[in-house]
Amino acid sequence: MRAVLVLEDGRTFRGEAYGAVGETVGEAVFSTGMTGYQETLTDPSYHRQVVVMTAPHVGNTGYNDEDQESQRIWVAGYVVRDPARVPSSWRSRRTLGEELAAQGVVGISGVDTRALTRHLRERGSMRAGVFSGPAAERSAEELMAAVQGAPAMAGADLAGQVTTQQAYTVPAVGERRYSVAALDLGIKSMTPQRLAERGVEVTVLPATATLEDVLSAGADGGVPDGVFFSNGPGDPAAAVHEIEVLQGVLERRVPFFGICYGNQLLGRALGYGTYKLKYGHRGINQPVMDLTTRKVEVTSHNHGFAVDAVAGEVRTTPYGRAEVSHVGLNDGVVEGLRCLDVPAFSVQYHPEAAAGPHDAAYLFDRFVDLMDGVPTTALVDDTGAVDTTENPADSQKDA
Incomplete structure (x- = not known):
């Protein structure tokens, strides 16, 4: 089933539905972990965020009942490149895609997550929407309006x-x-x-x-x-x-x-x-x-x-x-x-x-x-503050 990811600056990525079918909006961010996706999904800190996984292959170990960090998945949306077709772990109880669907988490697969991550690094985290099924067939103007209508993370008390x-x-x-x-x-x-x-x-x-x-x-x-x-x-x-x-x-x-x-x-x-x-x-x-x-x-x-x-x-x-x-x-x-x-x-x-x-x-x-x-x-042997003048400049401060 077709799906589309729309960023608030207008860039669009097309792929296939992964998890629940529908639409969701949130702040697009990327996670560089190559494993531990179940802990990431159930971390409440990801509330209202559309998480992009930089690891190309996600879902290898399926989904179990022991590794959750809370009682539910908190991410607003999920973006992966190549979801595992068959999980391989003796602890797995179901596939990651099945769990996303069961909890109503709208995702998208088949996306060039390398290009998407580079875009977010250059332009910064921004609002995004994932649309699949009938929602993906709406006009570009309607999709962009939905994304730009999402609340910003700055100023949010969550x-x-x-x-x-x-x-x-x-x-x-x-x-x-x-x-x-x-x-x-x-x-x-x-x-x-x-x-x-x-x-x-x-x-x-x-x-x-x-x-x-x-x-x-x-x-x-x-x-x-x-x-x-x-x-x-x-x-x-x-x-x-x-x-x-x-x-x-x-x-x-x-x-x-x-x-x-x-x-x-x-x-x-x-x-x-x-x-x-x-x-x-x-x-x-x-x-x-x-x-x-x-x-x-x-x-x-x-x-x-x-x-x-x-x-x-x-x-x-x-x-x-x-x-x-x-x-x-x-x-x-x-x-x-x-x-x-x-x-x-x-x-x-x-x-x-x-x-x-x-x-x-x-x-x-x-x-x-x-x-x-x-x-x-x-608490430790204090050797004094480190001279950080040679550290990289703080490239993450927004202008």
Whole structure:
């Protein structure tokens, strides 16, 4: 069945229907991971995005019932070049195409995803629509009107659309050492599991939780030993409520750890700005340097916004000093922050790393150390800020 992908700048790609038949709109972005597509599809951070897979062959291992990072597929649309005809995995229960169709996800196959990715890198992420079946037979003007009528990602407050509606608890594995209140901004299921493996009981709260809710989510209704902000979709500048909650946590000096969206919210809580990246980072092969150790780790990413800060600069904030702790080596984008006078740090990527890699798993240990009372400046042997003048210029800042 015929299908067409229409970008808001007018470029069109034709192919065949994949998954559900119909129409969908969202922000077109590309993911560079060669595997882990099931984790990508079920990551709530991809809400309202049409995901283009750069790997040419997708669906090889089918779809199973164990690797989901949430209860449903969140992508708005899916674009692949060559879907697997027959999956090959003993864990597979159905094909990827069958699961997309069952969950109503409109996709397109047979697209030159290399050309499409190059276009998005040069022009930037943009609104797009996937149309198949009768919807693909409409006029070019009607299709373009549908795409341009889609809401932009800038200014979007989306955490409330993907968060849990009720608080729930993930018990510690073995003896409970600490309790953590985790604000669900689009959390992946592997994240509380990684904490639980370290003896941490995690109470996951809705994004609408108040500061009082957070500060009473510890053991026996007391103050938690730590607070965690998860990944999630949307523009961090629009998350006014969540930023105010975080500022209350910082004022009370409760140990804090944030990832992805949580990193951006820590930046804004500290007084940094945020901006939309030209095409973002998405995939499981992104190199990042930890400036406190000068070690390079390969990491899992999914973000279209970043903190506007300068590596090597210590900034005075309402909560003491803060600095950039990690940078991306491809383009110099800020990938982590740490406070020097209050117990708080964050990274822009996903240390839970489902489906991998696992280079950044040590960050959960740092969070436990922080709850142990180790100050952020003593979590590692600090060799000083790295001179980033030779790093690539930040090519992702929109004009």
